[in-house]
Amino acid sequence: MLKKRVAIFSRALWKNGATKSLVELLRRIDLNKCNIDLYVLDFSNKAEWVKKIPKEINIEKVPKYGWNKETLYTIFFHPIHFIKSLYAGGKLKSNLSEIEYMKYNAARMPINRKKYDIAISYRHFDVDIFYVKNNMNASKKFFWIHGIQNLHQAEVSELKSVYKSYDQIFPVSIAAQNNIITFFPELLNKCKVAYCIVDSDEIIENSKHGRKLEKMQNQLMWNILTIGRLSAEKGIDLALRTCKELKKSGYSFRWFVLGEGKEREKLEYMIKQENLEEFILLGYDENPYGYLASCDIYVQTSVLESYGLTINEAKIFHKPIVCTNIPAAREQIIHKKTGLLVRAAETDVAAAISTYIDDKLFRESVIFNLQNEDNSHFESVEIFNEIIANE
Known part of the structure; x- marks a missing residue:
């Protein structure tokens, strides 16, 4: 033929x-x-x-x-x-x-x-x-x-x-x-x-060879991760404002962002102005899966998304997920079962993150539900x- x-x-x-x-x-x-x-x-x-x-x-x-x-x-x-x-x-x-x-x-x-x-x-x-x-x-x-x-x-x-x-x-x-x-x-x-x-199998295998987030001696320190291009549609500025809200509430955390883009300078300026040293721009990494495997909470603050590939990848590692309530996210996340979908406002995103931190039973129920999904x-x-x- x-x-x-x-x-x-x-x-x-x-x-x-x-x-x-x-x-x-x-x-x-x-x-x-x-x-x-x-x-x-x-x-x-x-x-x-x-x-x-x-x-x-x-x-x-x-x-x-x-x-x-x-x-x-x-x-x-x-x-x-x-x-x-x-x-x-x-x-x-x-x-x-x-x-x-x-x-x-x-x-x-x-x-x-x-x-x-x-x-x-x-x-x-x-x-x-x-x-x-x-x-x-x-x-x-x-x-x-x-x-x-x-x-x-x-x-x-x-x-x-x-x-x-x-x-x-x-x-x-x-x-x-x-x-x-x-x-x-x-x-x-x-x-x-x-x-x-x-x-899923390949992603899990790749995570073994990728860089990981260090666990702090202080067990109350939470590692939050966001992956996305540093551009307006990915809403990284919303993540930064949410970081400020969490810090005001007294939570102990570090928020890592993987990705590069044209808004880096603007974000670096905001970080400096607000004294948000907890918000760390890691740049681009070809293999982000070690970071995904080792984070505590995954947050996606996108304004627009046709399909949230990194949301799916976070689900593979059974991570508690917070995502802005956009159509693509509703296709991937069942609210309060496999993640939390929230309004695109820093107070709402911060409240969802604090729910995971404060409510261990709820956090574990989301992880359990994710373990029973096939995300390939x-x-x-x-x-x-x-x-x-x-x-």
Whole structure:
């Protein structure tokens, strides 16, 4: 049987959940049934996980105009696209909306001359979605949804025809699916939830080789952990304000944050201004699982989340979890049974943390409930193999 030819487009391979989920998928799919080309536009700041991509997968830089076969192919066989590329080049020099920038950025690139059975856009709100639609030749096209967006009417109008042109759509959670069909209800029948891959056994094994939080001599010292990019949507500033509340209440704790991002300077300033030496920015760590295994309480203060991968990972280690009450968290946490869901306010987050600290019986009941859950997810692998088999 001939192998299926598959192209996957991912604008970048940065240190984020989308890249991690892509790598985990590529590690597990049946490469005896398909040949995969992974196209990447931006190779800067690559995540360490990229090294785990199987060597059988061909990683290519997205072709651009120049003295190459793609340019000649576009000029001779797709002259209208070439003319549009010249126009797009001019538009990119003007003030554009986010959607317009994505569209013209893709239009500025030549047609990919290879023919595929399947082409996949691994992001739905980026240049990926336009490039796969307009620049790739494939029998079937799919896209993954890794984010939650609040779209304006102009953006909905711009994206409607793009999204409708795809054959199937794979949101990484029910929350992500509900978000997309709020704006594009006609896409519901094309959606199939494909949760990010979570391998409990591998995560537990990796925790044995990762750095751990030290237990203090003072047994009343609690180690709180948050993992997330230092950006507005992750709500690290809310975690910092919660730290201030807990300190005022007299609790003995250290709050560690794993992750990097553009808000580091702002957070460092806040830490200094409020004298919150208990709030410690650890930076990025490729293997966070030692920290997860050794923390006492896990707190996620996200404002937006399509799927809380680190929430799932904290559940694997049976950690008492506090999370802001966002749709993705409600999909993963049963309030007062497998965690606590709270309003995005420092008083509420602090009250939930203090509940775990003060109420041993409740804390142990949550841990017990988590011990009886299976938190592994391999649906994405099954879905991908299904796609290959059916095309």
